[in-house]
Amino acid sequence: MVLIAAILVYIGYRTFRTWVRRPFGLKSGIGFELNDQILEHPAVDLLEQAGFEVLSDKLKIPLAFQVDDRKLHSRLFIDYIAAKDGEFYLVRTARERMPVEWTGSGIRRDFLPFLLMYPECAGVLYVDAEQNLLKEITLTTDEDEDVSEQQLAEEGLWRTK
Template sequence: MGAYSDGILMVVIAGIGAYLLYRGFHSWVRKPFSLRSGIGFEMNEEILEHPAVDMLEQAGYEVISDKLKVPLTFRVDGEILHSRLFIDYIAVKNGEFYLVRTARERLPMEWTGSGLRRDLLPFLLLYPECAGVVYVDPDQGELKEISLTTEEDEEDESA
């Protein structure tokens, strides 16, 4: 009887261990997505039909999250101020993450260095490990990949 009870005890312990591993893995997979910026957000896995999604998929991107709101809190002389950034989509291509912004009629993108700095730099600085921002204008049929680079990077590519 002793060997039989030892076997049952081992099966019970293995079952509990497997359950704990499953719960830990499941919790890790479902935790808020942060891209190491410290400002995390939960993925919005319900992706609604939109021409921008179709354009991204045709260009080889996999859309993994729909519209997100990233809350921001600032402390100014002891006073707390709140704001937020909106990310239209998160997409993956070749194993790299991209934040996606779609064109807005009320806020057209100014395609100058200062315009890109004003409109996109906050996203690139909050999530520096992203490969860049993809700008999608379904009305014009445009899809542009924008990344932050340096002059040294430009020299390396031309060499």
């Protein structure tokens, strides 16, 4: 009986330890319903040419923030929901009045809210139909920090003095 009790304590200890060390994952409680009516647009054609299936047209995600005793409202817009190889992607289209700054901070500002709110999605697709451009944006770790300033300068992402 002592052996059985020791085994149960050991299993309980290992289970608890595994549970505590499990990585913290963000899960969004903010869902959305797919919009079945998909209007024709060059961005839809570009996505389909790249092998994506467009599942939904424009969505508006309402947000509310509690700041002290005030409730502030805002919203995020998702242009399309697309799927490929069983993975779902949020799609943002290029806007002339809101150009994307293709730097780390620009990507963070423009796309991080979507990546954090919907971690179950494989990433965000940025579509510029006028330039026939499709970019996939995913959130990764910063393990490859060995990129030199020279490489960044060559790509136009680093200014030298």
